[in-house]
Amino acid sequence: xxxxxxxxxxxxxxxxxxxxxxxxxxxxxxxxxxxxxxxxxxxxxxxxxxxxxxxxxxxxxxxxxxxxxxxx
Numbered sequence: 001x002x003x004x005x006x007x008x009x010x011x012x013x014x015x016x017x018x019x020x021x022x023x024x025x026x027x028x029x030x031x032x033x034x035x036x037x038x039x040x041x042x043x044x045x046x047x048x049x050x051x052x053x054x055x056x057x058x059x060x061x062x063x064x065x066x067x068x069x070x071x072x
Contacts, residue, residue, distance in 0.1 A: 017066040018031050 029036040031048045041057035051059050 027065055028063070032059055037061055 001003050004065055011034055029038070032038045032042055032045055034042060038059055038061055040059040041051075041054055042059065044052045044054045044057060
């Protein structure tokens, strides 16, 4: 009886602690241009979708995202 009770409790615990998996497409635009909220070394790239590395250069997205608000 004790084994049965422990098994049931363990199953209930497993079911209640399982989290729903949420996936999204890329939230950020992969077109690295100023019109898509990107700033920095935008002229140094291998096309609009591939950033080229330059010493002390950077590319930054200026759009504010919240995983709490935007993933749903």
